[in-house]
Amino acid sequence: MMRRKNKRRRRAAFGIYFLLVIAVLMLIGGIKLVVDNWTTPARASGMGIDTGGSGDGWQLLLVNRWNPIPEGYAPELTELWNGESVDSRIYSYLQEMFDDARTEVLEPYVNAGYRTNEVQQSLMDQEVEDYISQGYSEADAREMAEQWVAVPGTSEHQLGLAVDISMDDNGSQSAVDVWQWLMENSYKYGFILRYPEDKTEITGIAYEPWHYRYVGKEAAEDIYRRGVCLEEYLGN
Structure with a gap:
């Protein structure tokens, strides 16, 4: 009779331990989910970096x-x-x-x-060429072009x-x-x-x-x- 009681106790203890393990795994999964959700807006921003904490x-x-x-x-x-x-x-x-x-x-x-950067560069090159065709030096043409067309990458x-x-x-x-x-x-x-x-x-x-x-x-x-x-x- 005593052995049966001990066996039931061991089974109960094992059941509690099993539930604790499941709870811990669920908690870890929940933390990972929260982290993933927090980082998603940064990735969605297109930069792969956090641009404002909240993703805004x-x-x-x-x-x-x-x-x-x-x-x-x-x-x-x-x-x-x-x-x-x-x-x-x-x-x-x-x-x-x-x-x-x-x-x-x-x-x-x-x-x-x-x-794209390529299109922006093409627009800049064309603007510079237009000023050069009007008689401006290349340096002056580029300076004037940058007043109207942003430098590629900016x-x-x-x-x-x-x-x-x-x-x-x-x-x-x-x-x-x-x-x-x-x-x-x-x-x-x-x-x-x-x-x-x-x-x-x-x-x-x-x-x-x-x-x-x-x-x-x-x-x-x-x-x-x-x-x-x-x-x-x-x-x-």
């Missing part, structure tokens, strides 16, 4: 002639109807903005979205977060009408006029009324209300 840093990533694109940056893209592409995360906001603009009898479209177009917006030629209004509407309303959708006329010395780029950058709705409204550029907003 991609919206405010500063890229200009002094701050190049992080190495390995490769956004997930969504192609537009005309063959241009944008970062997939901004597509719905861009679409909403365009839909609302159309209710004002405007017909905006993206004539430049994401660019263009927001390579992020997929910036778009050049124009007006459909078949529309009853002009591109200027579209740009005016965007200046007054783009912040509602998370976009900002990236290169304002009075911020050239700070941004390093000449005034471009067609160039809009997604930064998220909260930041866009703050930037719009304060009348600052992205560099000023980020304290750079």
Whole structure:
């Protein structure tokens, strides 16, 4: 009888031990799941690095002639109807903005979205050649070109977060009408006029009324209300 009791006790102890092992394994699996979920936004940002802890840093990533694109940056893209592409995360906001603009009898479209480094280099080379053909030296031509075309590796177009917006030629209004509407309303959708006329010395780029950058709705409204550029907003 005593042996039977001891055997039952051993079985009970083994059962408790087995349950404890299962619990520990589940806990380890839960921790791994949490870690994986925390790191996913950083990978989704296209940089393979954490850009803001919560994964939201991609919206405010500063890229200009002094701050190049992080190495390995490769956004997930969504192609537009005309063959241009944008970062997939901004597509719905861009679409909403365009839909609302159309209710004002405007017909905006993206004539430049994401660019590869090769395309950006080609644009720079062409701009330099245009100035040289006008009689400028190569050094002067390059300096002047860089006022309009970002040096490859420092263009927001390579992020997929910036778009050049124009007006459909078949529309009853002009591109200027579209740009005016965007200046007054783009912040509602998370976009900002990236290169304002009075911020050239700070941004390093000449005034471009067609160039809009997604930064998220909260930041866009703050930037719009304060009348600052992205560099000023980020304290750079």
